[in-house]
Amino acid sequence: MAEIRIRNTNERIQGEENVRAFLENQEVLYEHWNTDKLPEELREKFILSDEEKAQILSVYDEDIRDLAGRRGYRTWDIIALSDATPNLDELLKKFESVHTHTEDEVRAITAGKGIFIIKGTDDVGYFDVELEAGDVISVPEHKAHFFTLMENRQIVAVRLFIETEGWIAHPYADPSFQK
Template sequence: MAEIVIRDSGERIRGEEQVRAFLDRQEVLYEHWDAAKLPAELQEKFTLSDDDKAQILSTFDSEIRDLAGRRGYRTWDIIALSDATPNLDELLKKFEQVHTHTEDEVRAITAGKGIFIIKGSEEVGYFNVELEAGDVISVPENKPHFFTLMDNRQIVAVRLFIETEGWIAHPFADPAFSKA
């Protein structure tokens, strides 16, 4: 289950209802899917074949199509990152820059863990959303954020897009942001 850490205060928010309510106030969609429905052999697998990816998409087809229908997403795929990913550190450097998009950034975590760092309202500032299998998040278009892995450096996620070109980031310089 997702947890939130407010970076300025260190306050931690736990529990599905509290997490959902906080993210709602920050205009970030949060849902939770049943990660246990994924076949056991894929729950801890982070190097995926095309057949594995197809099986994940098939397993969550109804959830994906429901979310896509409600939010206008037209295409989706799977991203899998782990220490086995070629050039992982360079790839993470690209992700770990505050940026925006001209559409929502949507991730449905099916295995592993990751963190979205999001710029909240003026009174909140930046906050971390620690995600694990079953967590679904949609960061709204033009909201400054970035994504990185947690210490285990393993994640599999469904990505949903409106634009068929996929992930396009626009750098966002913010002197208020610190990596700490």
């Protein structure tokens, strides 16, 4: 279950309803998908064949299509990151700088853990959303944020897009941001 840490105060927000309410106030969509329907052998697997990626997409097809229908997403795929990913540190550098997008950034975590760091309202500032399997998040277009892995450095997620070109980041210079 997702957990939030507000960076300015170190306050933690826990529990699905509390997390959902906080994120809703920050204009961030949060949902939870049932991880029990994913086959056991894929729940902790971070190096995936094309067939295994297709299997994950098939298992969550109804959830994906429901979300896509409600939010206008037209394409989706699987991203799997771990220490076995070639050039992982270089790839993470691309993700780990504050940026925006011209569409929502959506991730449905199917295995592992990750963190979205999001710029909230002026009274909140930046906050971390610590995600794990089953958590689904949609950071709205033009909202400053970035994503990184947690200490285990392993994640598998469904990514949904409106634009068929996929993930396109626009740098966001913010002197108030501190890592």
